[in-house]
Amino acid sequence: MAVDTLTRYKPKVLATIWIAVVVGSLLSLSLSAQNSNQFSRLQLWFLIGSSVAVLILLVLVLRKARQLLIAYQNNVSGSKLTARTTGAFIILVALPLLTVYFFSLSFLNRGIDSWFKVEIKQGLNDAVKLSRSALELRMREYGLRTETFAQQIARLSTAESILKLDEELRSSGASEIVMYGEHQQIIGISSVTMSDVKSIRAPEDLVRQISGSNTYVSLEPIKDSLYLIRTGAQIKSSDARNNAIRFVMVTYDLPRQFAELTDAVQRSYSQYGDLVALREPLKYSFRFTLTLVLLVTLLAGIYGAIYFAEVLFRPVRNLMIGTRAVADGDLSTKVPVTSKDEMGFLVDSFNDMTTRLSQARAETERSQKAVERERTQLAIILARLSTGVITIDRNLVLQIANEAAGSILGVDLGKSAGHFLSQISGSDDLLHQFAQDISQRFSAGREEWREQIEIRGDAASASPRILVCACVALPQVNKEKKHYVIVFDDVTNLLHAQRDAAWGEVARRLAHEIKNPLTPIQLSAERIRRRLLPNLSASDTDLVERSTQTIISQVESLKKMVDDFTEYARGSLIEVSPFNLNALVNEVLDLYRTQETAIVIQVILDPGLEMLHADQGRVRQVLNNLFTNAIEALETVKAARLEVISERIQVRKQYFAQISVSDNGLGFPLEMIEHIFDPYVTSKSRGTGLGLAIVKKIVSDHGGHIYAENLISGGARIRVMLPLSERLS
């Protein structure tokens, strides 16, 4: 916690300390400059502190500048803006600083030089000379007097000389007279105040000078405002027995007024001398101090410029990074709010915007998912529907189609979205006819309709497909192309079933109504014949014989017809069991091979045909009817030929066992071919017209298909397709 707080406030703490140090240094310099003693005491520490500060600042500035340069070269977000602002800040800081610096340098040099004018030096020297001249006059007088006194006592004995000392002291105004004998021994002394003997030992320079036969005169500063004029002269005795010399030293006090003036001149001279000596060091010191201040301020300014530019543009950089992230699709990006000013408001707005965008995207995704879910559900519903549903535009471009639509139209529409209906290829031409019918209605300006459409497909002999269609225009959104949904059902089988059911009902009623009186008719005819024939004449017998025989044969014929009706009307209950279709075909054909006919029977059976699950008896009946019809059709045909082919075929996803029965007879009449599988439709004079109807009913009961067609080469062909791989329920 403490570490986090420290890290958080570290820049501010450092900046505060730094500003305090810099301001403190400058303040110290200012205060010290006003007080020379303080300046002398603090200057070294100030210089050391400032030098260290300059070094630290230099390192920090170089480090910052390097970071900025690297960021600039690497095109880091916000670095160019930071660099430009930093440059502007530096120029703004450096220009006035350098101006002040060079002005101050020039001012310092001129100011310090002005302190040391030649006139001042000359004046001081003159003052010294004047003082010296004034004193030298007095000193010379004192020297001459001492010399005279030495000559006077030179002629006297030692005792007389000593007595002369007091007299001379009083008359000359001296403060002290000492007479030295050989080896600088004090012979006599006379003083205004009693002095210690040791303290008036003769100075060495006095002794040296007197030894050279010269008179010694000197002005000696003793203490502040206290000067002595010390004179000395050799006592030249004529009877001196050796080289040892005697001398007298006379000391005068300099009057206080002279002493104070001399002190004042000397003090000024010394102070000026010290000042002159400090001239260059002072200039150097001020230059150095000023340069240090400049460097500290300039470097601090540069560092501050970089730092504040970074701080200023950090939110901008963060915003740029955030914007880039948002552009890349990352809406979870949040820019940290570092201030509460306008920039903080901008960052807040950005964060608010990304939050709203994120929410909007989440909502869109939810909506998309809902739409997808609904679409999936719709697709599932459409897929499960047995009704065909397609969506097209005005140009018949397919948008959506369900599986049932493809199944009804005989084409896989799953991957045909975006194609024109007329360009989608299928197994037959149902789709194209369907498209033509719809196009005709659109061309007639009919956009919403509900009608029954009959489409036939490619084969001319194929039975037509009857579709119940409904077309509705979809609501138009944003001026898009108008779309239409077409819902259609294949009602062919339904209609056929209805018709078959109707015919079955007719057959059942016919059978019921006809079959019941037939047996009494037949029995009545036989009883008439049995009762009347023995009692009738030959002519009547023949008549009754032929008439009853006609009745009986016609009744038999009617019974057969009624049996056919009964068969047709019988329910669709079938008994399924596996059996070999090829074997069944051969078995049924064997019945016809034994008959003596000129018909050539050709059989091509697929050995790979698998076991068929169906009602074997019914399938046998189908084969019998087909073969019978074919053979009857070939009765009047020369070089008659019957061809039976079994094969395994695939229609869409379903495998079928197909039996094709072809003959080279006259074929089906064209006007009948559409209704050839309807009851009571026959081209034969004695047929009931129920054979093919029963065949079709059996095939339909097995879930199969039957097609009749005329061959181009002549003759007819009937194809029966029974489903494989699927147990019939």
Next chain:
Amino acid sequence: MIKNYWLLNLIWVTANVLSPISMAQSTEKNIESNMTTSAISAASVNKIIVETAAINVNNGVYQVSAKIQYPKNEEINNTLRDGVSLAYDIHVEVAEAKNYWFDNTVISITLRRVLSFHAVSERYLVKDTTTGDQTSYSSLEDAVVFLGKIEAWPIMVSAQISEPGEYTVRLRASQYRRHLTGALRALLFWTNNWSRDSGWYSWPLIR
């Protein structure tokens, strides 16, 4: 920081026995601590050389005597005559040697005297800044000789040092321009000819 003095002591004892100065000073009842002589070369006229240094105990007061050769040339003379004052410091330290720590400084004392030229009297003044005593000389040479002769300068009393300790005395003489501040002297160390230093002259304190 000198800690092992046995070799130095041996040299000192040999020198002490052979030294005529040592013998002369032994007439006093005071304990003679040390006395060494350094070679003086003619080329060292611009250097400060501590020729001799010794420490005596007189009535329980340790006194330093030394002979120091200060430079004296025309340049110095002219500088003085221009009114510039020169300070002459003699710094003495007595430190107790510690085996595992920094030496303990017992006393650190400075004798500061200022040499200046009195333009009106044309004499050279030597002033002790501590006592205020002032003497004057007619020549620079006399003044410098006076400055270089230290006699019986009391630095401490015997109570300030303990009996079993090993002590080192060291002396350093320096000359500098008086009114140049420490900071200026630091700044001008490579140009200022007036700042001179003899370096430490040290010897063991024998009691």
